[in-house]
Amino acid sequence: MWFIYISLCIGIGIGALNLVPKKIIKYNDHLSTISVFSLLFVMGISIGSNKKVINDLYRIGLSGLLYAFLSVLFSMLVVYILTGILFRGEKK
Numbered sequence: 001m002w003f004i005y006i007s008l009c010i011g012i013g014i015g016a017l018n019l020v021p022k023k024i025i026k027y028n029d030h031l032s033t034i035s036v037f038s039l040l041f042v043m044g045i046s047i048g049s050n051k052k053v054i055n056d057l058y059r060i061g062l063s064g065l066l067y068a069f070l071s072v073l074f075s076m077l078v079v080y081i082l083t084g085i086l087f088r089g090e091k092k
Contacts, residue, residue: 014020047053
């Protein structure tokens, strides 16, 4: 877990010191999106290949689906609200 925090802090430091050329930063949004979709794809493969999870899908049922959907929905809502608050007045 510490590796995640250290990586984040190093990334913040590199960004704050402007050590990355603007040309690369321009592609950061696309790279982040591709990385998230790749991670979700690989996680889907892991879940799909786990026979225990597949066999227990009927038991997980609607409550599991609802829990997952609401988690994603509220995460997106919080990000949308915080983006509006933190980046108020900035132009993309």
